[in-house]
Amino acid sequence: xxxLVESGGGLVQxxxxxxxxxxxSGSTSTILSTAWYRQPPGHQREFVASILRGGSxxxxxxxxxxxxxxxDNAKNTVYLQMDSLKSEDTAVYYxxxxxxxxxxxxxxxxxxxxxx
Numbered sequence: 001x002x003x004l005v006e007s008g009g010g011l012v013q014x015x016x017x018x019x020x021x022x023x024x025s026g027s028t029s030t031i032l033s034t035a036w037y038r039q040p041p042g043h044q045r046e047f048v049a050s051i052l053r054g055g056s057x058x059x060x061x062x063x064x065x066x067x068x069x070x071x072d073n074a075k076n077t078v079y080l081q082m083d084s085l086k087s088e089d090t091a092v093y094y095x096x097x098x099x100x101x102x103x104x105x106x107x108x109x110x111x112x113x114x115x116x
Contacts, residue, residue: 002026002105004095009110012085016114019070020080022095022107030099034078036069038091038112045094063089087116 008020024031035050049059049069057069068081078095095107 002028002031002097002099002103004097004105006093006095006110009083009093009112011113011115013063013087014085014116016083016085017081017083018112020082020093020095020110020112022078023078024076024078024097027099028076030103031097032099034071034097036078036080036087037094037096039094039109040088040091043070043091048093049080074106075110082112085112087114090114 003025005023006020008018010018014016022034033050033052036048037045038048039045045072047060047068048063049057052059053070059067066084069078071078090113092109092111094109097105
């Protein structure tokens, strides 16, 4: 089992920055990839960015060039650096990890609110 805890959300003005953290515990050696998703108010959850065990990254078009996903293996933590934030980035942000055997783990989410 893997447990994920997100942190770092909050209220920020448009154009500002935030860094989200996703700390993993438990069977972290079984994690194959970690991704960030978000769910804006009244909308479905959508993909934001992912990082594979080998380090490859992928981004949604809407955040490419503004967000950066990275990880600190020693801390079992994945980060999402969000720059040049826009009001449309307002959402609950979730961390998700995929493990062996297709196991899927989710955090509880952290709220990001961007004021215009």
